[in-house]
Amino acid sequence: MADDQERAGExxxxxxxxxxxxxxxxxxxxxxxxxxxxxxxxxxxxxGCFPTEAELLDVIDEVEEPTGLICFERFLPTMSxxxxxxxxxxxxxxxxxxxxxxxxxQKKGYMEPDELTNYMRQGDEPFTQQEMEEMLSSAxxxxxxxxxxxxxxxxxxxxxxx
Amino acid sequence: xxxxxxxxxxxxxxxxxxxxxKDFLWRSVVHLGGLSLQLKDAEELLGINTLTVASxxxxxxxxxxxxxxxxxxxxxxxxxxxxxxxxxxxxxCFGGTGTRHNTHVxxxxxxxxxxxxxxxxxxxxxxxxxxxxxxxxxVARLEMRRRCTWNIFQSIExxxxxxxxxxxNFFGYLMDxxxxxxxxxxxxxxxxNDVVRDTEWERYFCYKSIEVPDGYHGPHLTFPMTFCEASKxxxxxxxxxxxxxxxxLQLLGEAWKLLRILPNINYVSTCHSKEITICGDLHGQLxxxxxxFYKNGLPSPEKPYVWNGDFVDRGxxxxxxxxxxxxxxxxxxxxxxxxxxxxxxxxxxxxYGFTKEVLGKYRVHGKKILKLLQKIxxxxxxxxxxxxxxxxxxxxxxxxxxxxxxxxxxxxxxxxALRPPKRSHPSASSxxxxxxxxxxxxxKNHQGTRVDRRWEAxxxxxxxxxxxxxxxxSVQRRSIHGVSTMSxxxxxxxxxxxxxxxxxxxxxxxxELRRLVSSSSSSSDDDASDxxxxxxxxxxxxxxVDILWSxxxxxxxxxxxxxxxxxxYWGPDVTEEVLGRHHLQLLIRSHECKQDGYEFCHNxxxxxxxxxxxxxxVGSNRGAYIRMGPDLVPxxxxxxxxxxxxxxxxxxxxxxTERSALCALRExxxxxxxxxxxxxxxxxxxxxxxxxxxxxxxxxxxVLKLGLPWRVLxxxxxxxxxxxxxxxxxxxxxxxxxxxxxxVHSLSNANILETMYRNHSNLETIFRxxxxxxxxxxxxEEFRQTWxxxxxxxxxxxxxxxxxxxxxxxxxxxxxxxxxxxxxEAFRLVALTAHP
Numbered sequence: 001m002a003d004d005q006e007r008a009g010e011x012x013x014x015x016x017x018x019x020x021x022x023x024x025x026x027x028x029x030x031x032x033x034x035x036x037x038x039x040x041x042x043x044x045x046x047x048g049c050f051p052t053e054a055e056l057l058d059v060i061d062e063v064e065e066p067t068g069l070i071c072f073e074r075f076l077p078t079m080s081x082x083x084x085x086x087x088x089x090x091x092x093x094x095x096x097x098x099x100x101x102x103x104x105x106q107k108k109g110y111m112e113p114d115e116l117t118n119y120m121r122q123g124d125e126p127f128t129q130q131e132m133e134e135m136l137s138s139a140x141x142x143x144x145x146x147x148x149x150x151x152x153x154x155x156x157x158x159x160x161x162x
Numbered sequence: 163x164x165x166x167x168x169x170x171x172x173x174x175x176x177x178x179x180x181x182x183x184k185d186f187l188w189r190s191v192v193h194l195g196g197l198s199l200q201l202k203d204a205e206e207l208l209g210i211n212t213l214t215v216a217s218x219x220x221x222x223x224x225x226x227x228x229x230x231x232x233x234x235x236x237x238x239x240x241x242x243x244x245x246x247x248x249x250x251x252x253x254x255c256f257g258g259t260g261t262r263h264n265t266h267v268x269x270x271x272x273x274x275x276x277x278x279x280x281x282x283x284x285x286x287x288x289x290x291x292x293x294x295x296x297x298x299x300x301v302a303r304l305e306m307r308r309r310c311t312w313n314i315f316q317s318i319e320x321x322x323x324x325x326x327x328x329x330x331n332f333f334g335y336l337m338d339x340x341x342x343x344x345x346x347x348x349x350x351x352x353x354x355n356d357v358v359r360d361t362e363w364e365r366y367f368c369y370k371s372i373e374v375p376d377g378y379h380g381p382h383l384t385f386p387m388t389f390c391e392a393s394k395x396x397x398x399x400x401x402x403x404x405x406x407x408x409x410x411l412q413l414l415g416e417a418w419k420l421l422r423i424l425p426n427i428n429y430v431s432t433c434h435s436k437e438i439t440i441c442g443d444l445h446g447q448l449x450x451x452x453x454x455f456y457k458n459g460l461p462s463p464e465k466p467y468v469w470n471g472d473f474v475d476r477g478x479x480x481x482x483x484x485x486x487x488x489x490x491x492x493x494x495x496x497x498x499x500x501x502x503x504x505x506x507x508x509x510x511x512x513x514y515g516f517t518k519e520v521l522g523k524y525r526v527h528g529k530k531i532l533k534l535l536q537k538i539x540x541x542x543x544x545x546x547x548x549x550x551x552x553x554x555x556x557x558x559x560x561x562x563x564x565x566x567x568x569x570x571x572x573x574x575x576x577x578x579a580l581r582p583p584k585r586s587h588p589s590a591s592s593x594x595x596x597x598x599x600x601x602x603x604x605x606k607n608h609q610g611t612r613v614d615r616r617w618e619a620x621x622x623x624x625x626x627x628x629x630x631x632x633x634x635x636s637v638q639r640r641s642i643h644g645v646s647t648m649s650x651x652x653x654x655x656x657x658x659x660x661x662x663x664x665x666x667x668x669x670x671x672x673x674e675l676r677r678l679v680s681s682s683s684s685s686s687d688d689d690a691s692d693x694x695x696x697x698x699x700x701x702x703x704x705x706x707v708d709i710l711w712s713x714x715x716x717x718x719x720x721x722x723x724x725x726x727x728x729x730x731y732w733g734p735d736v737t738e739e740v741l742g743r744h745h746l747q748l749l750i751r752s753h754e755c756k757q758d759g760y761e762f763c764h765n766x767x768x769x770x771x772x773x774x775x776x777x778x779x780v781g782s783n784r785g786a787y788i789r790m791g792p793d794l795v796p797x798x799x800x801x802x803x804x805x806x807x808x809x810x811x812x813x814x815x816x817x818x819t820e821r822s823a824l825c826a827l828r829e830x831x832x833x834x835x836x837x838x839x840x841x842x843x844x845x846x847x848x849x850x851x852x853x854x855x856x857x858x859x860x861x862x863x864x865v866l867k868l869g870l871p872w873r874v875l876x877x878x879x880x881x882x883x884x885x886x887x888x889x890x891x892x893x894x895x896x897x898x899x900x901x902x903x904x905x906v907h908s909l910s911n912a913n914i915l916e917t918m919y920r921n922h923s924n925l926e927t928i929f930r931x932x933x934x935x936x937x938x939x940x941x942x943e944e945f946r947q948t949w950x951x952x953x954x955x956x957x958x959x960x961x962x963x964x965x966x967x968x969x970x971x972x973x974x975x976x977x978x979x980x981x982x983x984x985x986x987e988a989f990r991l992v993a994l995t996a997h998p
């Protein structure tokens with residue numbers, strides 16, 4: 001019994017390792033087990049984690065080499081720990097919707113592009129101009145020029161499930 | 163006092179809010195004190211514009227007052243919901259009640275002091291942070307998808323290039339081994355025909371006898387070429403007109419004359435003009451060239467241009483691009499500089515569409531035009547140097563790159579960069595070879611493991627050997643580096659060899675040796691490779707191939723480019739060394755598609771520039787060009803052609819490119835169905851029909867050798883799993899494609915079908931080679947010979963009868979000959995269903 005559990009535990013660990021390896025490989029252009037530090041955000045997030053930028057910087061601090069690259073050997077244990085401990089859990093759909101509703105102070109059911117920009121481009125981790133433009137390009141309804149956030153959220157969540 | 167108690171409550175509330183429990187927000191309001199204010203005062207205090215009335219019936223969502231009613235009886239209660247619109251205001255959502263006439267409101271509100279902004283974060287801020295966090299995750303997932311898609315396209319593209327080289331090596335091998343049947347079909351591609359002098363060629367290519375009919379509505383050119391004529395040509399092509407063959411030959415003829423007097427390396431200076439423009443691969447995409455002209459202007463002495471190769475293949479307007487470039491070259495020989503690319507090569511063109519395009523557009527004179535282009539390509543300069551400091555070449559460099567050798571060589575001898583130098587008999591040792599891995603190359607490398615070992619041996623130390631598959635490069639790939647010995651030869655070929663040797667007697671091999679020893683050969687017709695007047699040199703040939711085919715890599719060193727099959731992978735140390743040796747400061751090259759149209763590497767000492775936007779698919783990548791002044795600082799300009807793609811969102815363009823890549827990948831899977839099934843079955847000894855994901859991924863890589871992350875791709879390839887296991891039989895069934903021609907279905911021999919799909923490009927290449935008169939038609943016998951060649955190359959047996967059946971069934975016109983285009987069309991894979 002304990003053996004089975006142990007084996008199951010091992011399998012789970014190796015599954016996690018495999019997932020991390022696959023994600024890493026996508027960004028490892030020369031197949032030499034290193035990636036550029038700027039790709040770490042994409043790798044960590046593509047594994048289902050939702051860290052803030054600050055949390056990401058902490059991760060990078062842990063694994064970055066002086067060369068500005070990140071080796072798989074160092075990355076693997078750190079990332080495994082993150083996944084096993086569910087350190088940066090996903091944001092459920094309803095919480096996301098709530099967040100939009102909080103921002104939609106007049107409870108219109110939609111937001112003006114300027115309104116949204118206002119919020120997204122400030123705070124501790126504001127969007128860059130490019131991020132803002134990208135979000136607006138998919139969020140703004142072309143006919144009415146507003147963001148129907150409920151639809152927007154549904155659409156993005158659906159994408160994510162692919 | 164009220165505020166103080168509010169603050170205390172506020173702390174409490176913050177703690178609750180931090181847990182994300184939204185209902186607490188409103189319930190707690192009830193417990194807070196209230197303040198009776200005039201409406202307008204309230205508005206002023208809170209910085210809000212309006213107080214909106216919420217419905218009392220509303221019970222869902224937050225912000226609704228669902229706490230206890232604490233108004234005094236008799237007053238009409240209304241619920242107000244509003245929040246401050248001041249972005250950084252420390253006040254946030256609150257509720258309130260008011261009297262009937264809305265003149266007074268008693269407000270219950272939460273006020274978070276701005277004394278501790280870090281402690282009290284407004285819900286709006288927290289909400290914003292949450293949205294930002296979530297959106298960044300979403301974008302990262304998109305980036306992952308985009309990257310995967312890119313890898314798919316690239317892998318398939320490079321696998322195609324390898325195939326090409328494998329095929330060509332195979333021909334070279336045949337030539338070496340005197341197989342008369344095949345030789346007669348393909349020897350002409352090795353024949354130089356330089357016995358005829360250029361003046362005689364000029365007569366052959368003469369345009370004068372070609373009449374332009376009255377019905378022709380395209381542009382009429384007059385010579386000598388002027389700026390007006392050239393711009394007229396651009397306009398005409400913009401309006402999708404076709405230039406008449408007469409003018410084509412005339413224009414090309416003039417260009418050929420000019421190119422013959424240009425040196426191998428163009429030395430350009432920025433002192434006269436202010437800035438020089440450098441463009442990368444265009445690949446027949448006329449829209450991109452037009453876009454560059456639109457943004458940057460037409461060529462002129464004040465606006466010089468360098469085009470860095472790969473003008474043709476893949477896109478539909480390769481001919482038009484060439485004509486425009488040559489026209490401007492004629493007008494401004496000092497302002498237009500063209501470098502040769504690896505696609506300026508008639509052998510490569512057979513496969514990648516340029517030959518087809520020319521023959522399609524010029525049915526009568528296409529063959530002549532192609533022959534002239536063959537010469538023109540061989541006369542294209544190999545490099546451009548700007549101000550003695552910036553080197554521009556198509557592919558790149560290697561550790562042995564020497565511009566002096568390149569400057570001295572007779573570049574036109576190398577009609578095709580794939581063309582191997584004069585080959586020695588495998589049994590004779592040659593001391594003329596200076597390429598890498600010659601000795602290993604002569605080993606029987608049918609297992610692939612030897613190749614892997616050789617490759618790994620020269621890898622830098624920090625390369626971790628991947629477990630089995632997974633490394634994109636650790637596969638058996640033939641390269642044009644090694645001698646093309648083949649370990650296993652088909653029976654038929656062996657037989658021929660034996661017969662021939664018997665006929666000729668031992669003197670055969672002696673003749674071979676004699677030919678080796680002598681420096682130049684007479685124009686004997688026996689051996690096609692003898693018929694050129696000068697002997698191509700191994701060193702020179704390698705220099706050229708490296709220039710045209712190499713790619714940069716991140717780590718130090720220089721290795722054969724196994725992925726493409728030609729040239730090298732070179733590292734930053736090589737860049738430093740080569741640039742230093744030649745007193746250069748920057749290397750500009752093309753050859754690789756980049757998402758942003760350009761990319762720096764090797765500490766910004768190497769700049770890749772790629773000018774074909776939407777190369778893989780609409781929205782896949784931007785194109786770019788460089789503007790450079792006397793300061794030699796490159797300024798990048800990006801663009802993306804096509805109206806639609808500019809309005810595509812990130813999500814849409816990723817989605818579209820992805821669908822396209824997955825379709826291409828599924829075609830590959832379909833073409834390898836039986837091999838895949840066999841590989842899966844190996845992991846399923848008990849024939850349960852299911853295998854683990856791990857085994858599935860291993861099998862996939864083992865068969866396809868594309869170095870792709872199969873597990874990541876799994877869900878997009880339509881595979882559903884249960885408990886980490888996959889029903890492979892069902893999955894293979896679902897890879898459905900259909901052929902445009904129903905007659906093909908009736909073919910009983912599934913083996914042939916699959917070979918056809920898998921070797922689509924190879925087949926087409928062989929066809930076009932065999933079709934010497936470029937008629938687009940093959941006789942049955944030629945068709946049969948093609949298959950013999952292919953089966954020999956693939957080392958599989960293909961049944962003669964099956965081939966005869968195939969020939970009959972695809973003789974669609976029933977006239978005893980096979981139309982190549984129709985045949986290829988019949989076996990083009992068309993996806994049956996659109997997978998999500």
